[in-house]
Amino acid sequence: MVSAAAVMAVEADEPAGMKETPLWWDDVPPPDILRQEPPATADVAIVGSGYTGLNAALETARGGRSTVVFDAESAGWGCSSRNGGQVSTSIKPSLEALARRHGAERAQAIHDEGAASLAWIKDFIAREKIDCDFRQCGRFHAAHTPQAYDTLMRKVAPLTKGDDPIAVAVPRSEQRRELGSDHYYGGVVYPHHAVLHPAKYHKGLLDRARQAGAQVIPHCPVLAIERDGKGFRLTTPSGTTRAGQVLVATNGYSSKLMPWLRRRLIPIGSYIIATEPLEPALVDHLFPTDRIASDTCRVIYYYRASPDRRRIVFGGRVSASETNPKISAPRLQRELARRFPELQASGISHSWLGTVAYCFDELAHCGVHEGIHYSAGYCGSGVGMASYLGMRTGQRLLGHAEGKTAFDGLPFPTRPLYNGTPWFLPAIVALYRRLDEFESSRAHARDGD
Ligand SMILES: Cc1cc2nc3c(=O)[nH]c(=O)nc-3n(C[C@H](O)[C@H](O)[C@H](O)COP(=O)(O)OP(=O)(O)OC[C@H]3O[C@@H](n4cnc5c(N)ncnc54)[C@H](O)[C@@H]3O)c2cc1C
Numbered sequence: 001m002v003s004a005a006a007v008m009a010v011e012a013d014e015p016a017g018m019k020e021t022p023l024w025w026d027d028v029p030p031p032d033i034l035r036q037e038p039p040a041t042a043d044v045a046i047v048g049s050g051y052t053g054l055n056a057a058l059e060t061a062r063g064g065r066s067t068v069v070f071d072a073e074s075a076g077w078g079c080s081s082r083n084g085g086q087v088s089t090s091i092k093p094s095l096e097a098l099a100r101r102h103g104a105e106r107a108q109a110i111h112d113e114g115a116a117s118l119a120w121i122k123d124f125i126a127r128e129k130i131d132c133d134f135r136q137c138g139r140f141h142a143a144h145t146p147q148a149y150d151t152l153m154r155k156v157a158p159l160t161k162g163d164d165p166i167a168v169a170v171p172r173s174e175q176r177r178e179l180g181s182d183h184y185y186g187g188v189v190y191p192h193h194a195v196l197h198p199a200k201y202h203k204g205l206l207d208r209a210r211q212a213g214a215q216v217i218p219h220c221p222v223l224a225i226e227r228d229g230k231g232f233r234l235t236t237p238s239g240t241t242r243a244g245q246v247l248v249a250t251n252g253y254s255s256k257l258m259p260w261l262r263r264r265l266i267p268i269g270s271y272i273i274a275t276e277p278l279e280p281a282l283v284d285h286l287f288p289t290d291r292i293a294s295d296t297c298r299v300i301y302y303y304r305a306s307p308d309r310r311r312i313v314f315g316g317r318v319s320a321s322e323t324n325p326k327i328s329a330p331r332l333q334r335e336l337a338r339r340f341p342e343l344q345a346s347g348i349s350h351s352w353l354g355t356v357a358y359c360f361d362e363l364a365h366c367g368v369h370e371g372i373h374y375s376a377g378y379c380g381s382g383v384g385m386a387s388y389l390g391m392r393t394g395q396r397l398l399g400h401a402e403g404k405t406a407f408d409g410l411p412f413p414t415r416p417l418y419n420g421t422p423w424f425l426p427a428i429v430a431l432y433r434r435l436d437e438f439e440s441s442r443a444h445a446r447d448g449d
Contacts, residue, residue, distance in 0.1 A: 020325045022082045023274040023306065023313060023350040024199035030074035030081070031206060033218050038234070038241040042068040042215075044397055045234050045243035047222045047257065050080030051382065052375050052390035053249035054205040054214075059394025061212035068241060069214055070234070072221035076202040078253050082354035083383055084272060084302050084315050085201075086292045087121060087194040088139060089114030090378060090385035092362040094155060101361070102410065109406035110363070115166075117388035118192060124387070125196070130204030132196045133307040138291045139193035140170065142184035144436065145443040148296040149186045156188050166190065179293055180286035183339045185443065187295075195292050196383070197307050205387075222257060225372060232372070245397050247373040249390065252355035254376065254420070261374050262420035264365070264412050266358040270380060271328040272315035273336070274306065276347035283309045286340055297440075298432035300380075301335060312336065312343065320430035325351035356380045360413040366393055367408060373397060 019026075043065035046053045053069050054076075061067045071077060091098075091114035098107035125134045143149035149172070156167035170178055172186040210216055217236075224235040231244045248258045252267045287293075287305045294302040301316035318331035329351035337344045359365060359377035366375035366389045373396065375389040389405065396403030 018325075018329060018348055019350045020352060021350065022199065022272075022352045023311070024081060024085075024197060026350075027197065028081070028199035028203050030077060031203065031218070033075055033216055035219055035238075036215070036217050038070070038217060038220065038236050038239045039066070039068055039215060040240075040242065042066045042241055042243045044068070044245045044247070045070070045222075045232070045241055046247045046249055047225075047234075048078070048249035048251065048253070049075040049206070049216055049218070050078045050249065050251065051202070051205065051386040052251065052393070053247065054202070054209045055387050055390030056247050056249065056375070056394035056397065057209045057214040057216075058205065058212055059391055060397050061209060061214040063394070063398040063400075065398065067209075067214040068243070069209070069216045070220050070222050070236065071216070071218050072253075074218045075206055075216050076199070077218075079251065079270075079354040079356055079382065080202045080386070081199040082272070082352060083198045083270075084292075084304065084313060085196045085198045085383065086139065086294070086302055086304065086381075087118060087134075087196060087384045088190065088381055089118050089193075090364070090381040092379055092381070106406065113388075113406045114385070117384040118194070120388050120391070121384045122194060124391075125201070125204075128204065128208060130201060130208075132200035132204055134194060134196040134201070135290075136192060136194045138189050138191040138289070140178040140187055140189050140289075140291045140293045142175075142179065142181075142187035142293060142295045144184060144295050144297050145439045146185045147439075152188055152296060164191075166192065176288075178289055178291060180288065180342075181339045184295065189291065193292065195304055198383070201383075225257060227371070245373065246371075247375070247393055247397065249375060249393075251376045251378065251382065251386070252357040254357065256420075258369075258372060258374065259420075260369050261376065263414045263418055264359060265377055265420065266360070266422045266425070267355045267420070268358055268380070268422070268425065269317070269322045269353050270315060270356050271318060271323075271325070271332060271353045272313065272351070273329050273332045273348050274313045274350040275311045275336075275343065276349045277310040278312065278343075278346060280309060282342060283312070286312065286342070297436040299429060299436055301339075303336070303339075311349070312340075312346075317429060317433075320426040320433070325353055328353065356382070360415060361411075363407070363410065364389060365407055365410065365412045366405060367412070368396075
């Protein structure tokens with residue numbers, strides 16, 4: 001007799017025995033920190049214990065401020081232990097688009113912050129000796145159509161000059177040097193982009209923040225932040241803390257705790273799978289240079305080999321509305337197999353998701369609103385940027401001049417009647433996915449594929 005669970009698994013095409021937790025948690029399970037009473041007072045209270053919150057906490061604790069970090073779940077439960085581990089410069093809009101909006105000088109300064117975030121995290125991990133499989137392996141950004149390749153080439157042309165170029169063009173004829181796939185039409189290598197193990201990096205940060213004296217309190221949601229004299233009162237189910245300064249570092253998990261911030265962030269689920277272990281020779285064939293990879297689709301796919309080079313970790317968005325890891329796993333696997341037909345029959349061992357935060361202007365934002373500090377909106381590329389802006393926010397909390405960034409004072413747009421529930425997202429994602437699919441199929445049809 002077939003059980004009801006088995007029938008459901010077959011209907012959803014769910015791989016048997018698949019874990020619905022991040023692959024990374026196999027190596028570094030969610031930290032087992034004792035529940036504690038919130039302190040009566042603290043100089044700095046931080047809501048959210050991901051890369052943003054902990055990098056800020058490390059600064060303030062080392063700067064001599066008593067620091068408490070709250071998380072509604074286990075420490076690092078959000079995107080910071082779930083992501084793909086790709087470290088890029090994180091700035092999505094082109095220099096030209098930013099110059100039109102903010103002027104040439106500010107546009108360049110914002111792009112420079114992207115480069116600074118990448119250089120900073122590399123240096124920080126080395127300086128702190130964080131064991132997190134960090135490698136500056138480079139990223140191959142692949143064009144999903146010949147037109148996308150031409151656009152990419154125009155965009156990166158100024159970056160391909162010099163002895164140590166920021167970008168290197170890879171025509172389709174040379175693509176196999178970078179990736180064991182004929183799915184794309186060439187692309188560009190960003191040699192300075194990097195990769196790490198997200199949960200090991202988070203653990204390294206957590207250990208250092210706690211060693212510096214920061215108190216990290218898991219499973220303790222902050223329910224309200226209210227003005228209290230010159231400071232603030234934070235209410236949690238376990239008690240209240242009076243803090244001189246507050247940072248909200250909740251990114252894609254931002255709630256009504258800070259409605260102003262929530263109205264400016266668009267929470268979007270990002271879905272990701274890991275394959276069962278593969279033959280090392282196959283991984284060498286698919287990732288000959290061991291770079292990370294992504295593509296020019298409007299709804300982007302991003303992927304890499306696992307640190308031990310036994311699995312492929314493949315992420316993207318495979319449904320218009322939010323879904324669950326059982327449904328997303330077979331859909332992601334189909335996309336994986338379109339790029340690497342050799343993986344048609346590979347098993348999926350892990351499927352998970354997390355919620356990232358986009359902004360209406362596709363830029364990260366940090367600053368202070370009504371006395372409360374915030375840093376958020378990394379638009380799906382926050383490994384480097386959340387860390388860097390978290391660190392800068394920590395410096396700002398200490399009153400240090402280095403805490404200034406090119407993002408300071410930028411308008412942080414929202415939309416009329418938008419309250420943080422992105423009702424418009426399914427229609428946009430569906431349209432973008434259809435356009436990507438149409439363009440890609442037409443390009444392959446022209447090829448006679
Ligand atoms: C599947 C996936 C893949 C990704 N891949 C990449 C990648 O390859 N490269 C890249 O650069 N970026 C990637 N990202 C994005 C990146 O992980 C994030 O931008 C980054 O981790 C954000 O860090 P954070 O600290 O701001 O937020 P998070 O790590 O999300 O932390 C926010 C925390 O706030 C807590 N919280 C919320 N409300 C409260 C409350 N009221 N009280 C207490 N705590 C609260 C949450 O529990 C959560 O732990 C990916 C994200 C996902 C989901």
